[in-house]
Amino acid sequence: MFKKVLIAEDHEMTNISVQKTLKDLGVEDVKYVHYCDHALTWINNALRDKDPYDLIITDIEFEDDESPQQLKDGLSLIKAIKMVQPDIKVILFTAKDRTSKISEMFKLNEIDGMVRKARHDGRHLREALQIVYNNKTYQSPDVKKVIQERNSHEFTQFDLHIIRLLYEGISQKDMPLYLQQREVIPSSLSSIEKRLNIMKDVLNFTKNEQLVAHCKEIGII
Numbered sequence: 001m002f003k004k005v006l007i008a009e010d011h012e013m014t015n016i017s018v019q020k021t022l023k024d025l026g027v028e029d030v031k032y033v034h035y036c037d038h039a040l041t042w043i044n045n046a047l048r049d050k051d052p053y054d055l056i057i058t059d060i061e062f063e064d065d066e067s068p069q070q071l072k073d074g075l076s077l078i079k080a081i082k083m084v085q086p087d088i089k090v091i092l093f094t095a096k097d098r099t100s101k102i103s104e105m106f107k108l109n110e111i112d113g114m115v116r117k118a119r120h121d122g123r124h125l126r127e128a129l130q131i132v133y134n135n136k137t138y139q140s141p142d143v144k145k146v147i148q149e150r151n152s153h154e155f156t157q158f159d160l161h162i163i164r165l166l167y168e169g170i171s172q173k174d175m176p177l178y179l180q181q182r183e184v185i186p187s188s189l190s191s192i193e194k195r196l197n198i199m200k201d202v203l204n205f206t207k208n209e210q211l212v213a214h215c216k217e218i219g220i221i
Contacts, residue, residue, distance in 0.1 A: 001025050002089070002133055004051070007032040008039040008058035008077060009093070014117070018057060018093065021125050036062060036071035040080050047085060055089040055132070056081060060096040075101065078110055089132050093117065093125060103217065106137060113138040155220060158184065159199060162192055166212050167221050172196070 005027050009015045015032050022030045033039045039056065046052045058074040071077045078090055091113035092102065105111045113128040115121055115138075124140040131138040155163070161184050165175050172192060179187035196208065205211050215221045 002027050002054040002129070004029040004053050005055045005057065006039060006042055006053045008036060008056060008074065010034045010059070010062045017122065018125065021122060022129070025126065025129055035067060035069055036074065036077040037069045039077055040071060043081050043085060043088070052085060053088060055091065057091045057093050060092060060094040075105070078105070082110055091115065091128050091132060115140045158186070159195055160220065162195055163212060163215050164221055166208050167216070
């Protein structure tokens with residue numbers, strides 16, 4: 001099992017829970033910080049002392065407070081850490097839904113595990129620790145389910161026309177004209193808005209940019 005682990009988590013009760021899970025698994029050296037900047041400092045100091053961390057467990061979202069920070073979130077922290085210690089193992093432990101971005105980070109070997117803060121997250125974190133320690137990747141079952149649901153969504157031809165226009169930088173209000181020029185039916189603004197809302201609702205996105213990024217990621221544009 002890992003010998004030296006750093007936890008970056010700004011919620012105290014979650015921090016305590018993660019520490020207990022690590023101790024139960026026999027991890028000897030567990031440290032924690034509440035800020036991303038502090039986490040990077042500790043990683044650098046450990047490298048300087050030639051006693052590096054084996055693993056970092058971090059959330060994605062950190063609350064703003066009166067302490068100014070250069071690194072605002074866990075994803076920025078991971079990229080900064082990988083610049084100085086590429087071989088460190090990384091587990092995301094978060095309630096934040098950033099499925100498309102997280103999938104990309106898995107592909108780039110920037111993270112090794114993803115556990116969603118939800119029911120049974122203690123058991124899933126234990127599973128992640130054991131699997132990542134054995135040089136494999138881990139996604140908790142609920143994360144896999146979300147990814148499968150998103151990848152299984154069937155886009156209509158009308159959906160694809162809308163998404164391609166978004167990708168080309170065409171605004172929603174200008175889309176009817178472009179669709180009419182391409183003899184696409186329907187082409188009304190209300191039909192476009194309705195389909196966009198349906199796609200974002202099914203895929204759990206809030207912004208058009210997220211929808212376009214997802215479609216690019218799965219190769220349909």
